[in-house]
Amino acid sequence: MDVLKSDFITQGPKIPEFEEKIAKYCGAKYAVAFNSGTSALHASYFSLGLSSNDEMITSPITFVATSNAALYLDSKVNFVDVDSKTGNIDISKVEAEITDNTKLIVPVHYGGNPVDLKELSEIAIKYDVKIIEDAAHALGAEYNNKKIGSLEYSEMAMFSFHPVKHITTGEGGVIVTNNEEYFEKLKLFRSHGVTKENLKNSAGGDWYYEMQYLGYNYRINDIQASLGLSQLDKLDGFVKNRRKIANIYNEIFKDNPYFDTIKEDENSKSSYHLYPILLKNQYESKKREIFNKLRSEGLGVQVHYIPVYLQPYYEDLGYKKGLCPSSETFYKKEISIPMYPTLSDVDIEFVKEKLFKVLSNIQ
Numbered sequence: 001m002d003v004l005k006s007d008f009i010t011q012g013p014k015i016p017e018f019e020e021k022i023a024k025y026c027g028a029k030y031a032v033a034f035n036s037g038t039s040a041l042h043a044s045y046f047s048l049g050l051s052s053n054d055e056m057i058t059s060p061i062t063f064v065a066t067s068n069a070a071l072y073l074d075s076k077v078n079f080v081d082v083d084s085k086t087g088n089i090d091i092s093k094v095e096a097e098i099t100d101n102t103k104l105i106v107p108v109h110y111g112g113n114p115v116d117l118k119e120l121s122e123i124a125i126k127y128d129v130k131i132i133e134d135a136a137h138a139l140g141a142e143y144n145n146k147k148i149g150s151l152e153y154s155e156m157a158m159f160s161f162h163p164v165k166h167i168t169t170g171e172g173g174v175i176v177t178n179n180e181e182y183f184e185k186l187k188l189f190r191s192h193g194v195t196k197e198n199l200k201n202s203a204g205g206d207w208y209y210e211m212q213y214l215g216y217n218y219r220i221n222d223i224q225a226s227l228g229l230s231q232l233d234k235l236d237g238f239v240k241n242r243r244k245i246a247n248i249y250n251e252i253f254k255d256n257p258y259f260d261t262i263k264e265d266e267n268s269k270s271s272y273h274l275y276p277i278l279l280k281n282q283y284e285s286k287k288r289e290i291f292n293k294l295r296s297e298g299l300g301v302q303v304h305y306i307p308v309y310l311q312p313y314y315e316d317l318g319y320k321k322g323l324c325p326s327s328e329t330f331y332k333k334e335i336s337i338p339m340y341p342t343l344s345d346v347d348i349e350f351v352k353e354k355l356f357k358v359l360s361n362i363q
Protein backbone atom coordinates (compact mmCIF):
# COMPACT_ATOMS: atom_id res chain seq x y z
CA MET A 1 0.00 0.00 0.00
CA ASP A 2 2.87 2.36 0.81
CA VAL A 3 4.39 1.78 -2.59
CA LEU A 4 1.08 2.31 -4.37
CA LYS A 5 0.61 5.63 -2.55
CA SER A 6 4.23 6.69 -3.09
CA ASP A 7 5.73 8.81 -5.84
CA PHE A 8 7.24 5.70 -7.38
CA ILE A 9 5.45 2.76 -8.86
CA THR A 10 8.53 1.59 -10.66
CA GLN A 11 12.24 2.41 -10.32
CA GLY A 12 11.73 3.50 -6.71
CA PRO A 13 13.61 2.79 -3.46
CA LYS A 14 12.15 -0.66 -2.82
CA ILE A 15 14.18 -2.16 -5.67
CA PRO A 16 17.66 -1.41 -4.25
CA GLU A 17 16.35 -2.35 -0.79
CA PHE A 18 15.23 -5.73 -2.15
CA GLU A 19 18.49 -6.19 -4.05
CA GLU A 20 20.60 -5.45 -0.98
CA LYS A 21 18.60 -7.89 1.10
CA ILE A 22 18.95 -10.68 -1.47
CA ALA A 23 22.68 -10.05 -1.84
CA LYS A 24 23.12 -10.14 1.92
CA TYR A 25 21.06 -13.32 2.24
CA CYS A 26 23.30 -15.10 -0.28
CA GLY A 27 26.54 -13.57 0.91
CA ALA A 28 27.16 -11.81 -2.41
CA LYS A 29 28.34 -8.25 -2.97
CA TYR A 30 25.84 -7.09 -5.59
CA ALA A 31 22.37 -8.03 -6.80
CA VAL A 32 20.43 -6.74 -9.81
CA ALA A 33 16.71 -7.59 -9.98
CA PHE A 34 14.86 -8.18 -13.24
CA ASN A 35 11.30 -8.69 -14.44
CA SER A 36 11.92 -12.44 -14.82
CA GLY A 37 14.52 -15.10 -14.21
CA THR A 38 14.81 -15.47 -17.96
CA SER A 39 15.66 -11.80 -18.53
CA ALA A 40 18.12 -12.07 -15.63
CA LEU A 41 19.84 -15.00 -17.36
CA HIS A 42 19.91 -13.09 -20.66
CA ALA A 43 21.54 -10.12 -18.92
CA SER A 44 24.10 -12.28 -17.13
CA TYR A 45 25.22 -14.00 -20.35
CA PHE A 46 25.38 -10.58 -22.03
CA SER A 47 27.48 -9.15 -19.19
CA LEU A 48 29.95 -11.93 -19.63
CA GLY A 49 30.23 -10.99 -23.30
CA LEU A 50 28.66 -14.15 -24.72
CA SER A 51 28.13 -13.65 -28.45
CA SER A 52 27.88 -15.32 -31.83
CA ASN A 53 31.36 -16.84 -31.94
CA ASP A 54 30.98 -18.40 -28.51
CA GLU A 55 29.69 -21.66 -27.14
CA MET A 56 28.03 -22.29 -23.81
CA ILE A 57 27.55 -25.58 -21.98
CA THR A 58 24.50 -26.58 -19.98
CA SER A 59 22.46 -29.71 -19.31
CA PRO A 60 19.17 -30.57 -21.04
CA ILE A 61 17.22 -31.41 -17.88
CA THR A 62 16.18 -27.81 -17.28
CA PHE A 63 13.59 -25.28 -18.27
CA VAL A 64 14.07 -24.00 -21.83
CA ALA A 65 15.06 -20.53 -20.57
CA THR A 66 18.55 -21.68 -19.52
CA SER A 67 19.65 -22.34 -23.09
CA ASN A 68 17.23 -19.93 -24.82
CA ALA A 69 19.04 -17.02 -23.17
CA ALA A 70 22.21 -18.10 -24.98
CA LEU A 71 20.34 -18.35 -28.28
CA TYR A 72 19.13 -14.74 -27.80
CA LEU A 73 22.82 -13.79 -28.08
CA ASP A 74 23.40 -16.06 -31.10
CA SER A 75 25.70 -18.28 -29.06
CA LYS A 76 25.91 -22.01 -29.68
CA VAL A 77 24.52 -24.31 -26.98
CA ASN A 78 26.40 -27.48 -26.22
CA PHE A 79 24.32 -29.87 -24.11
CA VAL A 80 26.18 -32.11 -21.68
CA ASP A 81 24.37 -35.15 -20.30
CA VAL A 82 23.14 -35.42 -16.71
CA ASP A 83 24.03 -37.75 -13.90
CA SER A 84 21.14 -40.24 -13.95
CA LYS A 85 20.95 -40.32 -10.15
CA THR A 86 20.49 -36.56 -9.64
CA GLY A 87 19.49 -34.85 -12.89
CA ASN A 88 22.45 -32.49 -12.41
CA ILE A 89 25.09 -32.01 -15.10
CA ASP A 90 27.48 -34.99 -15.26
CA ILE A 91 30.75 -33.22 -14.47
CA SER A 92 32.82 -36.14 -15.75
CA LYS A 93 31.44 -35.42 -19.25
CA VAL A 94 32.08 -31.67 -19.31
CA GLU A 95 35.77 -31.59 -20.20
CA ALA A 96 35.32 -33.52 -23.46
CA GLU A 97 32.75 -30.96 -24.64
CA ILE A 98 34.93 -27.89 -24.14
CA THR A 99 36.24 -26.34 -27.35
CA ASP A 100 38.36 -23.25 -28.09
CA ASN A 101 35.10 -21.30 -28.35
CA THR A 102 33.59 -22.35 -25.04
CA LYS A 103 33.11 -19.28 -22.87
CA LEU A 104 30.49 -20.28 -20.33
CA ILE A 105 29.18 -23.24 -18.31
CA VAL A 106 25.74 -22.95 -16.74
CA PRO A 107 25.09 -25.64 -14.13
CA VAL A 108 21.44 -26.02 -13.07
CA HIS A 109 20.89 -27.02 -9.44
CA TYR A 110 18.14 -29.41 -10.40
CA GLY A 111 15.25 -29.44 -7.92
CA GLY A 112 17.35 -27.35 -5.52
CA ASN A 113 20.05 -30.00 -5.07
CA PRO A 114 23.43 -28.26 -5.56
CA VAL A 115 25.80 -29.24 -8.36
CA ASP A 116 29.32 -30.02 -7.10
CA LEU A 117 30.58 -26.51 -7.87
CA LYS A 118 34.12 -27.07 -6.64
CA GLU A 119 34.66 -30.00 -8.97
CA LEU A 120 33.09 -28.13 -11.89
CA SER A 121 35.17 -25.02 -11.19
CA GLU A 122 38.40 -27.01 -11.45
CA ILE A 123 37.55 -27.75 -15.09
CA ALA A 124 36.39 -24.16 -15.68
CA ILE A 125 39.65 -22.76 -14.34
CA LYS A 126 41.74 -25.18 -16.39
CA TYR A 127 40.14 -23.96 -19.64
CA ASP A 128 39.48 -20.35 -18.60
CA VAL A 129 35.72 -20.79 -18.91
CA LYS A 130 33.30 -18.86 -16.65
CA ILE A 131 30.47 -20.33 -14.58
CA ILE A 132 27.02 -18.77 -14.14
CA GLU A 133 24.69 -20.79 -11.91
CA ASP A 134 21.08 -21.28 -12.94
CA ALA A 135 19.93 -21.34 -9.33
CA ALA A 136 16.23 -20.85 -10.13
CA HIS A 137 15.48 -23.89 -7.92
CA ALA A 138 18.11 -23.28 -5.28
CA LEU A 139 17.36 -20.14 -3.28
CA GLY A 140 18.15 -21.14 0.31
CA ALA A 141 20.12 -24.25 -0.69
CA GLU A 142 23.62 -24.76 0.72
CA TYR A 143 26.89 -26.09 -0.65
CA ASN A 144 29.86 -26.60 1.69
CA ASN A 145 28.01 -24.74 4.46
CA LYS A 146 27.50 -21.66 2.31
CA LYS A 147 24.35 -20.44 0.63
CA ILE A 148 24.03 -20.96 -3.11
CA GLY A 149 24.70 -17.47 -4.46
CA SER A 150 27.76 -16.93 -2.26
CA LEU A 151 29.70 -17.26 -5.53
CA GLU A 152 32.83 -18.97 -4.30
CA TYR A 153 33.07 -20.92 -7.56
CA SER A 154 31.12 -18.84 -10.07
CA GLU A 155 30.83 -15.36 -11.57
CA MET A 156 27.10 -14.97 -11.12
CA ALA A 157 24.00 -16.85 -9.99
CA MET A 158 20.38 -16.39 -11.07
CA PHE A 159 17.28 -16.86 -8.92
CA SER A 160 13.71 -16.75 -10.24
CA PHE A 161 10.73 -15.26 -8.39
CA HIS A 162 8.05 -16.90 -10.51
CA PRO A 163 5.23 -18.07 -8.18
CA VAL A 164 6.25 -21.73 -8.42
CA LYS A 165 9.73 -20.92 -7.02
CA HIS A 166 10.74 -20.44 -3.37
CA ILE A 167 9.69 -16.81 -3.09
CA THR A 168 7.72 -14.73 -5.54
CA THR A 169 7.37 -11.20 -6.88
CA GLY A 170 4.60 -12.23 -9.30
CA GLU A 171 7.19 -12.46 -12.03
CA GLY A 172 10.82 -11.61 -11.40
CA GLY A 173 14.39 -12.72 -11.07
CA VAL A 174 17.78 -11.58 -9.86
CA ILE A 175 21.47 -11.92 -10.62
CA VAL A 176 23.96 -11.87 -7.77
CA THR A 177 27.63 -11.17 -8.46
CA ASN A 178 30.78 -10.02 -6.69
CA ASN A 179 32.15 -8.37 -9.82
CA GLU A 180 31.64 -4.60 -10.21
CA GLU A 181 32.03 -4.64 -13.99
CA TYR A 182 29.27 -7.25 -14.39
CA PHE A 183 27.15 -5.32 -11.88
CA GLU A 184 27.34 -2.13 -13.97
CA LYS A 185 26.61 -3.97 -17.23
CA LEU A 186 23.65 -5.82 -15.71
CA LYS A 187 22.07 -2.52 -14.66
CA LEU A 188 22.53 -1.00 -18.12
CA PHE A 189 21.21 -4.05 -19.92
CA ARG A 190 18.08 -3.99 -17.73
CA SER A 191 17.16 -0.53 -18.94
CA HIS A 192 17.82 -0.05 -22.68
CA GLY A 193 21.59 0.19 -22.25
CA VAL A 194 20.99 3.80 -21.22
CA THR A 195 23.07 5.60 -18.58
CA LYS A 196 23.92 9.05 -17.23
CA GLU A 197 27.26 7.90 -15.81
CA ASN A 198 30.67 7.10 -17.34
CA LEU A 199 29.72 8.95 -20.51
CA LYS A 200 31.49 8.37 -23.79
CA ASN A 201 30.58 11.73 -25.29
CA SER A 202 30.54 15.10 -23.50
CA ALA A 203 27.32 15.71 -21.61
CA GLY A 204 26.39 19.14 -22.94
CA GLY A 205 23.57 19.51 -20.39
CA ASP A 206 21.76 17.96 -17.42
CA TRP A 207 19.21 16.28 -19.67
CA TYR A 208 21.88 14.24 -21.36
CA TYR A 209 21.89 10.44 -21.29
CA GLU A 210 23.65 7.88 -23.40
CA MET A 211 22.70 4.54 -24.86
CA GLN A 212 25.87 2.48 -24.76
CA TYR A 213 24.57 -1.04 -25.36
CA LEU A 214 21.53 -2.53 -27.04
CA GLY A 215 19.67 -3.18 -23.79
CA TYR A 216 16.06 -4.08 -23.08
CA ASN A 217 13.28 -2.99 -20.77
CA TYR A 218 13.77 -5.79 -18.26
CA ARG A 219 12.95 -3.74 -15.16
CA ILE A 220 11.19 -5.06 -12.08
CA ASN A 221 8.98 -2.51 -10.29
CA ASP A 222 8.61 -1.21 -6.75
CA ILE A 223 5.35 -3.05 -6.15
CA GLN A 224 7.04 -6.35 -6.96
CA ALA A 225 10.13 -5.48 -4.93
CA SER A 226 8.07 -4.74 -1.82
CA LEU A 227 6.34 -8.11 -2.19
CA GLY A 228 9.80 -9.64 -2.57
CA LEU A 229 10.98 -7.99 0.64
CA SER A 230 8.16 -9.50 2.69
CA GLN A 231 8.62 -12.86 0.97
CA LEU A 232 12.32 -12.87 1.83
CA ASP A 233 11.44 -12.68 5.52
CA LYS A 234 9.59 -15.97 5.12
CA LEU A 235 12.20 -17.74 3.00
CA ASP A 236 14.02 -19.60 5.77
CA GLY A 237 10.71 -20.91 7.09
CA PHE A 238 9.68 -22.03 3.60
CA VAL A 239 12.95 -23.89 3.05
CA LYS A 240 12.83 -25.43 6.53
CA ASN A 241 9.35 -26.81 5.85
CA ARG A 242 10.35 -28.16 2.45
CA ARG A 243 13.31 -29.94 4.03
CA LYS A 244 11.12 -31.36 6.77
CA ILE A 245 8.65 -32.71 4.20
CA ALA A 246 11.51 -34.16 2.13
CA ASN A 247 12.85 -35.98 5.21
CA ILE A 248 9.48 -37.56 5.82
CA TYR A 249 9.21 -38.56 2.15
CA ASN A 250 12.75 -40.00 2.23
CA GLU A 251 11.81 -42.15 5.22
CA ILE A 252 8.49 -43.34 3.77
CA PHE A 253 9.97 -44.18 0.36
CA LYS A 254 13.15 -45.88 1.56
CA ASP A 255 13.76 -49.20 -0.25
CA ASN A 256 10.38 -49.22 -1.99
CA PRO A 257 10.12 -51.52 -5.03
CA TYR A 258 8.78 -48.93 -7.48
CA PHE A 259 11.03 -45.88 -7.63
CA ASP A 260 14.24 -44.24 -6.47
CA THR A 261 14.60 -40.78 -4.99
CA ILE A 262 17.41 -38.23 -5.22
CA LYS A 263 19.96 -38.18 -2.41
CA GLU A 264 21.80 -35.08 -1.22
CA ASP A 265 25.58 -35.06 -1.12
CA GLU A 266 26.86 -34.95 2.43
CA ASN A 267 28.35 -31.49 1.87
CA SER A 268 25.16 -29.94 0.54
CA LYS A 269 21.60 -29.08 1.51
CA SER A 270 18.87 -29.07 -1.09
CA SER A 271 16.20 -26.38 -0.96
CA TYR A 272 13.78 -28.97 -2.40
CA HIS A 273 12.11 -26.89 -5.05
CA LEU A 274 11.02 -30.30 -6.35
CA TYR A 275 10.67 -33.79 -4.97
CA PRO A 276 11.31 -35.99 -8.04
CA ILE A 277 10.72 -39.73 -8.01
CA LEU A 278 12.55 -41.85 -10.60
CA LEU A 279 10.62 -44.94 -11.69
CA LYS A 280 12.58 -48.19 -11.67
CA ASN A 281 13.36 -49.69 -15.09
CA GLN A 282 10.37 -52.03 -15.24
CA TYR A 283 7.95 -49.09 -14.76
CA GLU A 284 9.56 -46.72 -17.24
CA SER A 285 7.35 -47.73 -20.14
CA LYS A 286 4.25 -47.27 -17.93
CA LYS A 287 4.97 -43.68 -16.97
CA ARG A 288 2.12 -42.21 -18.94
CA GLU A 289 -0.40 -44.57 -17.36
CA ILE A 290 1.07 -43.98 -13.89
CA PHE A 291 1.03 -40.20 -14.35
CA ASN A 292 -2.58 -40.16 -15.56
CA LYS A 293 -3.74 -42.41 -12.72
CA LEU A 294 -1.99 -40.25 -10.13
CA ARG A 295 -3.68 -37.18 -11.59
CA SER A 296 -7.08 -38.84 -11.50
CA GLU A 297 -6.47 -39.85 -7.87
CA GLY A 298 -6.05 -36.14 -7.14
CA LEU A 299 -2.26 -35.81 -6.99
CA GLY A 300 -0.92 -32.71 -8.74
CA VAL A 301 2.07 -34.49 -10.22
CA GLN A 302 4.29 -32.85 -12.86
CA VAL A 303 7.26 -33.80 -15.03
CA HIS A 304 10.58 -31.89 -14.92
CA TYR A 305 11.75 -31.77 -17.68
CA ILE A 306 11.45 -32.77 -21.33
CA PRO A 307 15.12 -32.68 -22.46
CA VAL A 308 15.41 -29.21 -24.00
CA TYR A 309 16.99 -30.33 -27.28
CA LEU A 310 13.97 -32.58 -28.04
CA GLN A 311 11.81 -29.46 -28.39
CA PRO A 312 10.84 -28.89 -32.06
CA TYR A 313 12.62 -25.53 -32.17
CA TYR A 314 15.87 -27.17 -31.06
CA GLU A 315 15.37 -30.12 -33.40
CA ASP A 316 15.12 -27.60 -36.24
CA LEU A 317 18.50 -26.26 -35.15
CA GLY A 318 19.94 -29.74 -35.73
CA TYR A 319 19.93 -31.34 -32.26
CA LYS A 320 19.06 -35.03 -32.48
CA LYS A 321 17.44 -37.63 -30.29
CA GLY A 322 20.11 -39.72 -28.57
CA LEU A 323 22.41 -36.75 -27.92
CA CYS A 324 22.26 -37.16 -24.12
CA PRO A 325 21.10 -40.72 -23.34
CA SER A 326 21.02 -40.36 -19.54
CA SER A 327 18.89 -37.23 -19.84
CA GLU A 328 16.44 -39.07 -22.07
CA THR A 329 16.28 -41.97 -19.59
CA PHE A 330 15.88 -39.51 -16.71
CA TYR A 331 12.92 -37.98 -18.54
CA LYS A 332 11.35 -41.43 -18.95
CA LYS A 333 11.63 -42.10 -15.23
CA GLU A 334 10.90 -38.75 -13.62
CA ILE A 335 7.67 -37.65 -11.93
CA SER A 336 7.57 -34.71 -9.49
CA ILE A 337 5.24 -35.34 -6.57
CA PRO A 338 3.64 -32.58 -4.44
CA MET A 339 6.21 -30.44 -2.61
CA TYR A 340 5.37 -27.06 -1.10
CA PRO A 341 5.87 -25.51 2.33
CA THR A 342 2.27 -25.89 3.56
CA LEU A 343 1.96 -29.59 2.69
CA SER A 344 0.54 -31.08 5.92
CA ASP A 345 1.08 -34.48 7.54
CA VAL A 346 -2.39 -35.44 6.32
CA ASP A 347 -1.43 -34.40 2.78
CA ILE A 348 1.78 -36.44 2.97
CA GLU A 349 -0.22 -39.48 4.07
CA PHE A 350 -2.57 -38.89 1.11
CA VAL A 351 0.37 -38.71 -1.32
CA LYS A 352 1.86 -41.93 0.07
CA GLU A 353 -1.43 -43.82 -0.03
CA LYS A 354 -2.31 -42.77 -3.61
CA LEU A 355 1.21 -43.32 -4.92
CA PHE A 356 1.49 -46.86 -3.54
CA LYS A 357 -2.09 -47.65 -4.55
CA VAL A 358 -1.47 -46.67 -8.17
CA LEU A 359 1.98 -48.27 -8.42
CA SER A 360 0.98 -51.56 -6.82
CA ASN A 361 -1.79 -51.92 -9.41
CA ILE A 362 0.49 -51.46 -12.41
CA GLN A 363 0.98 -54.76 -14.25
Ligand SMILES: *Cc1c(COP(=O)(O)O)cnc(C)c1O
Pocket residue numbers: 036037038039062063065066108134136137160161162171172173
Ligand atom coordinates in the same frame (compact mmCIF):
# COMPACT_ATOMS: atom_id res chain seq x y z
C1 LIG B 1 11.92 -20.91 -13.58
C2 LIG B 1 13.18 -21.21 -14.24
C3 LIG B 1 13.84 -20.31 -15.10
C4 LIG B 1 13.22 -19.04 -15.61
O1 LIG B 1 12.70 -18.21 -14.66
P1 LIG B 1 11.46 -17.26 -14.99
O2 LIG B 1 11.41 -16.36 -13.79
O3 LIG B 1 10.24 -18.13 -15.11
O4 LIG B 1 11.75 -16.51 -16.24
C5 LIG B 1 15.10 -20.65 -15.59
N1 LIG B 1 15.68 -21.81 -15.27
C6 LIG B 1 15.07 -22.71 -14.48
C7 LIG B 1 15.79 -23.99 -14.15
C8 LIG B 1 13.80 -22.46 -13.95
O5 LIG B 1 13.20 -23.39 -13.20
